[in-house]
Every structure is written in structure tokens, then in C-alpha cells.
Amino acid sequence: MTQSPSPRPAFASWLSTGNSITQQFMAIGGRPDVVSLAGGLPASEIYPVEAIAAAQERALTRWGTQILEYGAIEGLPALRAAIAERFSAATGRRFGPENVLLTTGAMQGLDLVGKTLVDPGELILSQFPTYLGALDAWRPRMPRYERLDWSLEAPGQDAALRQAKFVYAVPNYSNPTGVLVPQDQRAALLDKVEAAGTWLLEDDPYLPLQFDGPAGPSLLAHHAQRHPNGAYAGPVIYLGTLSKSLAPGLRVGWVVAEASLIATLALAKQSTDIASSLLTQAIALEMIESNFEAQHIPKIVATYRERRDALCAAATTHLSDWFEWEVPPGGMFVWMRAKDEAIDTDALYTHALAENVAFVPSSVFDPSGALKSAMRVNFTRSPPEVLVEGVLRLERAVRRLLAERPGRAA
Amino acid sequence: MTQSPSPRPAFASWLSTGNSITQQFMAIGGRPDVVSLAGGLPASEIYPVEAIAAAQERALTRWGTQILEYGAIEGLPALRAAIAERFSAATGRRFGPENVLLTTGAMQGLDLVGKTLVDPGELILSQFPTYLGALDAWRPRMPRYERLDWSLEAPGQDAALRQAKFVYAVPNYSNPTGVLVPQDQRAALLDKVEAAGTWLLEDDPYLPLQFDGPAGPSLLAHHAQRHPNGAYAGPVIYLGTLSKSLAPGLRVGWVVAEASLIATLALAKQSTDIASSLLTQAIALEMIESNFEAQHIPKIVATYRERRDALCAAATTHLSDWFEWEVPPGGMFVWMRAKDEAIDTDALYTHALAENVAFVPSSVFDPSGALKSAMRVNFTRSPPEVLVEGVLRLERAVRRLLAERPGRAA
Missing domain, CATH: 3.40.640.10 (Type I PLP-dependent aspartate aminotransferase-like (Major domain))
Known part of the structure; x- marks a missing residue:
């Protein structure tokens, strides 16, 4: 018997407006050659593996079948x-x-x-x-x-x-x-x-x-x-x-x-x-x-603060001709806004991938997709030296973008 | 300041058709005085606590931060x-x-x-x-x-x-x-x-x-x-x-x-x-x-088969005047259909609760709620002696229901 099924019913209508951006970013996150400043991921090296191992043993001893x-x-x-x-x-x-x-x-x-x-x-x-x-x-x-x-x-x-x-x-x-x-x-x-x-x-x-x-x-x-x-x-x-x-x-x-x-x-x-x-x-x-959580948070904060500072310092040196930002007092992201109209961050993203660095262009944070002048840069996932390398690659990506648009670049 | 908020926006329209039956049954499942033949719950005493404890230790050792x-x-x-x-x-x-x-x-x-x-x-x-x-x-x-x-x-x-x-x-x-x-x-x-x-x-x-x-x-x-x-x-x-x-x-x-x-x-x-x-x-x-799962399944099957047989044997003695069913060759439920038009299983349910036994009336398995002549009886959750006690209580509930409706009862 050959397989010639009728076309199957259509997907629900909301899926025609769907996006696969998060999946794309997760996939990029798995490529070792890419510096990903894209995701919103914690620093995995400080996940408390041993404390969780001890906690899961205690939990099952304490609750037994009740938690199954x-x-x-x-x-x-x-x-x-x-x-x-x-x-x-x-x-x-x-x-x-x-x-x-x-x-x-x-x-x-x-x-x-x-x-x-x-x-x-x-x-x-x-x-x-x-x-x-x-x-x-x-x-x-x-x-x-x-x-x-x-x-x-x-x-x-x-x-x-x-x-x-x-x-x-x-x-x-x-x-x-x-x-x-x-x-x-x-x-x-x-x-x-x-x-x-x-x-x-x-x-x-x-x-x-x-x-x-x-x-x-x-x-x-x-x-x-x-x-x-x-x-x-x-x-x-x-x-x-x-x-x-x-x-x-x-x-x-x-x-x-x-x-x-x-x-x-x-x-x-x-x-x-x-x-x-x-x-x-x-x-x-x-x-x-x-009380493990309460004791663990200061370690995370110290790690991320150092990373934020490293990223922002490198960006001040390498990106401040084209972008401006406030140093965030918490969280996981720096929001960099283009000073220069020639910089469309959707277009920049293509050049960034060619330079093996990823960020999130601003268009995805707006249901209309119209905001193209900013980018979200994550600083929590990678150690300072990797963040600095990411910023260097971003600088090269900006220069590629502007070189491609000589008529508009400053 | 006193609290006098405006009425808040309404819930989404599907919730007007919602039900809380599963929650009710779960709550009944927690009452030790009630024999619940209602839920679709496994026998918790054969959950493999020790094997899961060993597996969770192996899993975290094997995968570390990757699974966090x-x-x-x-x-x-x-x-x-x-x-x-x-x-x-x-x-x-x-x-x-x-x-x-x-x-x-x-x-x-x-x-x-x-x-x-x-x-x-x-x-x-x-x-x-x-x-x-x-x-x-x-x-x-x-x-x-x-x-x-x-x-x-x-x-x-x-x-x-x-x-x-x-x-x-x-x-x-x-x-x-x-x-x-x-x-x-x-x-x-x-x-x-x-x-x-x-x-x-x-x-x-x-x-x-x-x-x-x-x-x-x-x-x-x-x-x-x-x-x-x-x-x-x-x-x-x-x-x-x-x-x-x-x-x-x-x-x-x-x-x-x-x-x-x-x-x-x-x-x-x-x-x-x-x-x-x-x-x-x-x-x-x-x-x-x-291979734990494969080795564990025969133990579950043997346990449930014994329970199914105990329930069906008791029901043959105590319920077959009013209900008929096929002995299920697998799964978790016996579907008992009333022989007698006087038995509305929604009404029976009230009497069953009064006798401290619960089942699921057939009306909930139909979006129209029109099917009132059957009940779902679970046999996996309780040991044989409890199932037999549940059947005895069901018999009393049926007698109460029929006693209340002398004009229609057989």
C-alpha cells in the first residue's frame, strides 16, 4: 500500500502568528563556537548540584510515596x-x-x-x-x-x-x-x-x-x-x-x-x-x-554583578560609539539602544551570527515587531572573559553592518 | 483606607462550562472514613520508592548541571x-x-x-x-x-x-x-x-x-x-x-x-x-x-488483577440485581450499567457519600451530562478487603435510593 494521505486539518489559527525564536536561541546556546549573549539563562556552573542531591534524598525519605x-x-x-x-x-x-x-x-x-x-x-x-x-x-x-x-x-x-x-x-x-x-x-x-x-x-x-x-x-x-x-x-x-x-x-x-x-x-x-x-x-x-536558598543567593549576585560590570566596561570601550544603555541594577540583561538610525538590530543579528555571537534583537519584544533599534544583551550565562570576547565580536558585527551601508553610515 | 475595589473583569468564557469534579474526588480521596472507588489512582503502596531514590542519585551523578x-x-x-x-x-x-x-x-x-x-x-x-x-x-x-x-x-x-x-x-x-x-x-x-x-x-x-x-x-x-x-x-x-x-x-x-x-x-x-x-x-x-520498569509491571498487574477479581466477585453477590458489567481485561475501572431505570447514578452518588463510599457517576463522562444510568468503579487504589467493604456500602446506597422512590422501584 502506498502512502497518499489526504491533507490533514490545519493547525489552530494562533499558530499562524507563532514564533520559533526561543527555540532558535536555545539551539544557538548549544553551539560551542558561538558566544551567546542571547538567552536569559543562569550561570549553570553555580547550580547547587550537591545540595540538590542531598535535598532529593531527604525529600524522598521524608515524604515517601506521598510525593509520587x-x-x-x-x-x-x-x-x-x-x-x-x-x-x-x-x-x-x-x-x-x-x-x-x-x-x-x-x-x-x-x-x-x-x-x-x-x-x-x-x-x-x-x-x-x-x-x-x-x-x-x-x-x-x-x-x-x-x-x-x-x-x-x-x-x-x-x-x-x-x-x-x-x-x-x-x-x-x-x-x-x-x-x-x-x-x-x-x-x-x-x-x-x-x-x-x-x-x-x-x-x-x-x-x-x-x-x-x-x-x-x-x-x-x-x-x-x-x-x-x-x-x-x-x-x-x-x-x-x-x-x-x-x-x-x-x-x-x-x-x-x-x-x-x-x-x-x-x-x-x-x-x-x-x-x-x-x-x-x-x-x-x-x-x-x-535556608540553603537564602545562603546561595549572595553567591549568585556576586557572580552576576562581576559579569555585568565586565560586559558594561567592554561595551563602553567597544560599542558606545553606536549604542547607549543604563547599567542595570539587577536582573540578567543590558538593553542597548542604537544611537545611529543606520543600525537595524534585525540586520545586525545576521552579521552577529556570522561573527559567532548572538543577542536578541528588539523586534521580538513587541507584538508588532516594529522596534528595530535596540538589542538585549545577557550577561549571566558566561564568565567575564567570554562576555568581553562577545562584545569584541559585536563590534565587528556592527562594523560589517555599517560597511554594507556606506550611504547611511555615520 | 478601606477596601472597596470595583468588580474585577470576568473570567474567560470557557470557565462558565468548567467543572470541579476532579478536585472533589481528590478531596474525597483524602478522607480516611470514605472508601473511594472514584479516582483513577494507582496503588500507592507499590510505588517504587527505593528504586526511585537510587535512580535520582544516579541521574544527578550522571548528568550534573545538565538536568538542572x-x-x-x-x-x-x-x-x-x-x-x-x-x-x-x-x-x-x-x-x-x-x-x-x-x-x-x-x-x-x-x-x-x-x-x-x-x-x-x-x-x-x-x-x-x-x-x-x-x-x-x-x-x-x-x-x-x-x-x-x-x-x-x-x-x-x-x-x-x-x-x-x-x-x-x-x-x-x-x-x-x-x-x-x-x-x-x-x-x-x-x-x-x-x-x-x-x-x-x-x-x-x-x-x-x-x-x-x-x-x-x-x-x-x-x-x-x-x-x-x-x-x-x-x-x-x-x-x-x-x-x-x-x-x-x-x-x-x-x-x-x-x-x-x-x-x-x-x-x-x-x-x-x-x-x-x-x-x-x-x-x-x-x-x-x-529495566526496572519492565520488571515492576508484572507486580502491578498481579496486584490489580487480584483487586479486579475481588471487586467483581463482591459486586456479583451484592450489586448484580441492579447493575451489569463486563469484567475488564485490563486498566483500572469496572463500568457498571444500571439494569433498572429507577437508578439515576447522580442521585445514587448522594446516597453513596452518606454511606461513605464514592464512585464516579456516568454523567461526567459526557459533555451533555445526559448519561445517568451507569457508574465508574475503580479497583486499583484499595486492597481487596476495602473494595469489598466499598461494594457493601454501595449496596446500602442503592437500597436507600430505591427506598426513597417507592413509586418507581422494582
């Missing part, structure tokens, strides 16, 4: 309680386990929030440029976007706040810009959100990565200060993760929110994967209870 | 290769790692297939009564359903096959009915699917649980026999899992399909959770490579 079951959908109760305790301490108001849903990384929190709140065509008010993974997570829900202006002065912000299903904000060391949003802007956004009666999704993966002093209160903490008593009933939906403070391979993240929303998100999670692994959640619990 | 990274989205390459090898051996044609996507249990495979193939209002042709988790997984995609008739003789089947985005089939020991679909019906369905040019989703979680002889070739194997050469390009999308042969808490499942579909499912997975934990996938790999 299907979840609770909401996650291991003892870890939910530990995360609630963490946020009670950080915000000065009580959160309980009923306010916590454990997820497969913070990424699953993004997926579940989109699934729970958004029908096709509905509005998300988001800062832009924004996290590519969030756009990916919400693409199957087919939302439309408007841009959150943190100054709240842009025309139409109040109307957009009233229409939006939620506001998406990354106040701490945002991806891709590295910006730490000032506290007065956080307070003002919360005012507007409370007045408009919408949800406020606070994505906070970079919280542990504070290089130059404390990040200050989260949006969740701002709300808690205003409403310190009773069951939490605020608009903030807070996403956190252990991917930056321990290791992304644990795939342990969490949502903190009002209990009724947590229950609805849990229904959405049930229909997504029934439950995440309790085994990895129990390992995470050991790492938190033993 | 974000995935590959598609999963640990060595486990993808091992699963591909398993299906090459089972079907007699080559599958490669490119044909395998690792998922958070088979449940995530259901979610990803829905996300990838279905737009709102599109058709899924499914056997009914069907797996509640599949209905849950696809609810956010808002499909419509028609009923697959395994005899393929029902009016409109050919038209439905041509319109359907995919056919959903559970040929081995289906949930909830326990039916093992005969090989000639499998071959005939594959004929129709190939003629219609649609996808065929084969969900096979119960494959290891063969009590009375082999299940015979899967739909995937049927297709492989017809098209033994070249890259796999068939319509079958096969879902498997380690939840029944090792432990559900590993959350390791897989999709086997043509490579281009796997790549698209991986894009959908990336936007769902970036990747599953490589740590649990590496544990799974150790359990497979060491």
Missing part, C-alpha cells in the same frame, strides 16, 4: 505554606496556603492567567518592550495589546485600564530593559488599578538578582500596606520562581493571589497537566527550609 | 531516544527522537493537541463516554463534539470524520468503560481516518495494565504495519505515560507523532511552561534503562 502521587493540583501543601510565609514576612500582612498555587516555573503562571482571564480579542495592558515568553504564553488566547506607560501620562491609559482584563508589569529589572521601576510609579499604578477595578499581574522572576541595593516593595507589598488586614482580596496576581535563585530545571514557580482566583487558576491547571511533580516541589521545600 | 537547566523544550534527548526505541520495537518501523515530545504526564499531551489543532467551534470526534480529563483539557478551546461509533456504522460518521480536527480514541481498557477495542475495529477506524485525512489521537495510558493476555497492536502499530518505511508521516498522535507503570508523581508522559507535528506541539509546549523538569525525566530514563 498525582498532586494536589495546587501543589505540595507544605511548600505552599512556606511560600505563603515568605510573602507574609515580605509584605507585613497574612498570606495563607490558600493564596498560593505552585506552577511549572513562573511561565506556567503566565499561561494559566491568560487561560483564566482572556477571551479572543480582549485587552491586555502591558509594558513594552516586554517579555517574549509572556507574548508566547498568551498567543493561544489571541488577545490585543495596548502599551502600559509607567508614567501613566500617555493618552488613553485610564480607558485602557478600565477595558483591560489585566495589566502586565515587571517592576524589578524587567526583561528586556533591566529597568527597576521607581516606588512612586508603583504606587501610582496601583492607585489606577484599584480605581479601574482590573487585575494587576506582577511578574517578578528577577527579584533575587539585586546587585546595587534592595529592589524595594513589590506591587503586592504596596497593596498589602494599604490593606493589611483580613483575607487577601487585592488585584495583584504575583508570579515568582526558584529558577533564578536555585535552578530552572526544578521547574518550581508560584502564583500568589486572592484565594478564589487561586481556586480558578487551579481548575485551569488541572485541565493543563493535572498537577506538577511533587518530587521537585519537595526538593524545593528542603532547599528553602534548610 | 531549562529543558530542551522537547525533553531530555536520551529519554526521547529511549521512548523512540521502545516504539520502534513495538511497531516494527523506525521512530526517532524527532518523533517524541516529552510532556508533564499524558494529560499535557491532551492539552497541547487541543491547543495546536482546535479553534473554537471546531469538531472533535470522540468515543463517549470518554475520559473526563480530555474534556477538561479541551474545554479552553471550546470545541464541539460528535460521538465516534467504533462500529463505524452510525449515520454521519464519514462526514464527521472529514470535518473533525481529530478523532479521539482510547483503544486499550478505556476510561471509563474498560473496553479493549477489537483489532478489526482498530484497522477499520484507521482505514476511515486515512481516507478522511484527519488526525487520530490515540490515548494509551493503561497499556501496562494487561490482566488477561496481550492488548494487541496499537493504532500506531497498525499504521506502522501499513507504512513500514521512511520517516513516520502517519495520522496517529500517540500518548503514553509512566504514571501507571512507575508513579504519577514523576509526571513523565510522551507524544509520538510525525516530526513536523512534534515540532509544532513543542512550540505550544514552550508557550505553556517552557519545558518540563529534566530532573524527573532523567530519573525516568534510569528506571527504563535499568
